[in-house]
Amino acid sequence: MKILVVEDDRDAAAYVQKALREEGHVVDQAFDGLDGYALAREGNYDVLIVDRMLPKLDGLSLVRSLREQEVHTPVLFLSALGQVDDRVKGLRAGGDDYLTKPYAFSELLARAEVLARRRSSGPAREETVYQVGDLELDRLSRRVTRAGQTLDLQPREFRLLEYMMRHAGQVVTRTMLLENVWDYHFDPQTNVIDVHVSRLRGKIDKGFDRPLLQTVRGAGYVIRDGAR
Amino acid sequence: MTALGKLVRTTAFRLTLAYALVFAVISAGVLGYVAWNGRHLVEQGMRETVDAEVNGLIDQFRAGGIRRLVATVEQRTRRPGSSLYLVTTFVGEALAGNVARLPTSVLTSAGEDPDTPYERLDDPEDVTHHAYVRVFLLPGGFRLVVGRDLGELNSLGEAVKRAFLLALAMLTAFGLVGGFFVARRVLARIDSMTESANAIMAGELTTRLPLQGSNDELDRLAASLNAMLDRIGDLLSGLKEVSDNIAHDLKTPLTRLRNGAEEALRVAKDPQQYRQALERTIEESDKLISVFNALLMIARAEGGRVAENMAQFDAAEIARSVVELYEPLAEEAGVSLSVEAPGSLKAHGNRELAGQALANLVDNALKYARSAEPSPSGAVAAVQVSARANGDGTTEVSVADHGPGIPEADRERVLERFVRLEGSRTRPGFGLGLSLANAVMRLHGGSLKLEDNHPGLRATLSFPPPFAGAAT
Numbered sequence: 001m002k003i004l005v006v007e008d009d010r011d012a013a014a015y016v017q018k019a020l021r022e023e024g025h026v027v028d029q030a031f032d033g034l035d036g037y038a039l040a041r042e043g044n045y046d047v048l049i050v051d052r053m054l055p056k057l058d059g060l061s062l063v064r065s066l067r068e069q070e071v072h073t074p075v076l077f078l079s080a081l082g083q084v085d086d087r088v089k090g091l092r093a094g095g096d097d098y099l100t101k102p103y104a105f106s107e108l109l110a111r112a113e114v115l116a117r118r119r120s121s122g123p124a125r126e127e128t129v130y131q132v133g134d135l136e137l138d139r140l141s142r143r144v145t146r147a148g149q150t151l152d153l154q155p156r157e158f159r160l161l162e163y164m165m166r167h168a169g170q171v172v173t174r175t176m177l178l179e180n181v182w183d184y185h186f187d188p189q190t191n192v193i194d195v196h197v198s199r200l201r202g203k204i205d206k207g208f209d210r211p212l213l214q215t216v217r218g219a220g221y222v223i224r225d226g227a228r
Numbered sequence: 229m230t231a232l233g234k235l236v237r238t239t240a241f242r243l244t245l246a247y248a249l250v251f252a253v254i255s256a257g258v259l260g261y262v263a264w265n266g267r268h269l270v271e272q273g274m275r276e277t278v279d280a281e282v283n284g285l286i287d288q289f290r291a292g293g294i295r296r297l298v299a300t301v302e303q304r305t306r307r308p309g310s311s312l313y314l315v316t317t318f319v320g321e322a323l324a325g326n327v328a329r330l331p332t333s334v335l336t337s338a339g340e341d342p343d344t345p346y347e348r349l350d351d352p353e354d355v356t357h358h359a360y361v362r363v364f365l366l367p368g369g370f371r372l373v374v375g376r377d378l379g380e381l382n383s384l385g386e387a388v389k390r391a392f393l394l395a396l397a398m399l400t401a402f403g404l405v406g407g408f409f410v411a412r413r414v415l416a417r418i419d420s421m422t423e424s425a426n427a428i429m430a431g432e433l434t435t436r437l438p439l440q441g442s443n444d445e446l447d448r449l450a451a452s453l454n455a456m457l458d459r460i461g462d463l464l465s466g467l468k469e470v471s472d473n474i475a476h477d478l479k480t481p482l483t484r485l486r487n488g489a490e491e492a493l494r495v496a497k498d499p500q501q502y503r504q505a506l507e508r509t510i511e512e513s514d515k516l517i518s519v520f521n522a523l524l525m526i527a528r529a530e531g532g533r534v535a536e537n538m539a540q541f542d543a544a545e546i547a548r549s550v551v552e553l554y555e556p557l558a559e560e561a562g563v564s565l566s567v568e569a570p571g572s573l574k575a576h577g578n579r580e581l582a583g584q585a586l587a588n589l590v591d592n593a594l595k596y597a598r599s600a601e602p603s604p605s606g607a608v609a610a611v612q613v614s615a616r617a618n619g620d621g622t623t624e625v626s627v628a629d630h631g632p633g634i635p636e637a638d639r640e641r642v643l644e645r646f647v648r649l650e651g652s653r654t655r656p657g658f659g660l661g662l663s664l665a666n667a668v669m670r671l672h673g674g675s676l677k678l679e680d681n682h683p684g685l686r687a688t689l690s691f692p693p694p695f696a697g698a699a700t
Contacts, residue, residue: 104514188591
């Protein structure tokens with residue numbers, strides 16, 4: 001995955017670059033908005049990680065200009081401004097996701113990977129049947145089966161599983177689940193999401209040898225066929 | 229700046245000056261018109277009198293010739309008055325009359341002269357008088373001159389002029405003085421407002437502008453400014469509260485964080501122990517971050533910054549989705565969580581913030597639903613969430629539990645930041661949930677009500693009717 005990080009705080013940029021490289025990604029850096037804009041237009045990146053407050057050209061303008069130039073590389077905004085209206089402003093300017101500082105690196109990584117994957121696979125990813133191992137989810141008939149056995153899921157559990165299977169093999173964090181399955185962007189003080197996931201796990205993994213829904217410590221969850 | 233310069237610079241002085249000037253110009257116009265009109269009337273009367281006399285004398289002449297005319301003129305000149313008469317031969321020799329000398333040019337032709345210098349016979353000294361005269365040529369070369377002395381008229385004019393100037397001067401003076409005092413009275417109040425404002429700026433933040441109770445424009449202005457100062461004062465004390473809170477309540481977890489790291493350095497022997505210490509550090513700092521976020525959000529909501537993203541949302545949907553979100557957690561805690569939110573209930577506001585406020589209430593209710601002593605019957609503790617529209621257009625979402633509740637005396641206090649009641653200190657949390665919900669509701673122009681649920685607590689989010697008052 002080829003990632004451009006546009007961030008004027010050099011320490012933060014170096015940290016993100018190093019951590020992303022350890023995950024096996026190719027990372028370029030820009031320290032101001034204009035450099036970032038030039039690189040983003042030329043380089044063929046899978047995802048752009050853009051700070052909102054940048055010298056020379058701020059993040060919002062940078063992304064707006066890119067979109068005007070028909071550059072549709074997914075953008076993940078980083079910002080110390082995290083209120084509801086700030087996030088909406090970022091998304092309106094053409095951003096695809098918004099992460100508030102300070103953030104956990106695992107959160108940044110999970111979101112960047114989901115964005116990049118969306119780009120590489122494109123709309124083709126919108127299949128009607130998702131499959132992970134012997135687990136199948138049919139989006140049209142809303143049926144879920146494991147090894148041919150029909151599983152009885154509540155509507156919300158279905159949406160939870162649907163989201164995780166769309167991003168099969170990728171780590172999804174608790175806040176990503178809250179945002180995408182419940183459409184809330186706040187930080188739940190308690191482990192509400194964990195309880196939902198463990199319930200779902202009880203339904204899809206209980207009684208099977210190979211657990212598909214796995215917990216990634218310190219990051220979130222991933223659904224994958226463990227054999228792979 | 230000299231005292232005079234200072235005076236000239238005041239609004240009172242300038243206003244007064246402008247008014248006095250306008251006043252003077254108008255009075256001058258009126259008085260001038262009256263004087264001119266009066267003089268015109270007097271002159272016209274004089275002309276008519278002279279005409280009548282001339283006609284009378286010509287009649288005498290026609291009836292009795294020059295002798296009779298001379299006799300009549302001599303008779304008339306004996307009467308005291310300001311009239312003047314003269315009858316001359318064609319060479320200018322005086323036959324009768326009371327005129328001693330008259331410019332010869334006047335006599336040569338018939339007609340009238342509005343202002344002719346002459347001397348009188350009955351005047352002992354050779355004083356030149358002025359008169360309005362009419363000259364008539366009579367058959368036989370005789371000339372008849374009849375006139376009226378202008379002395380009276382002129383002195384009347386002088387008197388009017390003097391009165392006029394005096395009146396003008398007095399009007400201007402009274403206008404200036406009166407206007408100055410009236411303006412001074414008004415501006416003195418403005419000055420006292422300025423003084424109060426300066427005092428406030430100098431740091432006496434509790435000072436307020438003086439009110440007179442007359443409810444005039446200045447009073448209303450002062451009242452508005454006072455209300456503004458109160459609002460600013462509230463915001464300031466809110467800000468101060470936040471900084472105090474940060475000092476008191478964030479230092480503790482920071483200290484814990486630091487102590488943990490220090491201890492790890494001191495005690496830890498192998499990578500495993502270091503790892504654990506670091507993980508604890510991250511966990512603690514995450515907690516701190518979420519406290520910071522909550523504090524910032526409260527401060528922003530309390531600052532009255534209306535989020536741009538106010539729109540119509542469905543309060544019933546929020547109630548259902550939040551309950552759905554917390555349902556598994558409730559089940560795990562052994563609490564029955566139910567919702568009663570039929571159909572859709574339109575409210576105006578921000579779905580995110582409203583959802584978060586409700587989530588905080590549900591979270592609290594679940595925490596306290598199982599009161600200190602579990603019911604002996606083993607009955608399941610219950611939390612009920614309900615949404616409804618009221619007749620007055622408000623939309624309410626309430627969360628009711630049967631936990632320990634909040635004593636009436638504390639219901640105001642728990643809305644403050646970091647306030648945690650005795651008995652709840654052992655439970656997780658920072659005492660921000662209710663403050664946040666309260667701030668969110670204030671931002672919406674609504675309210676958070678805490679009531680007794682007999683037993684337990686009923687917390688109600690009350691949204692105002694759409695478009696009635698999104699901002700407070």
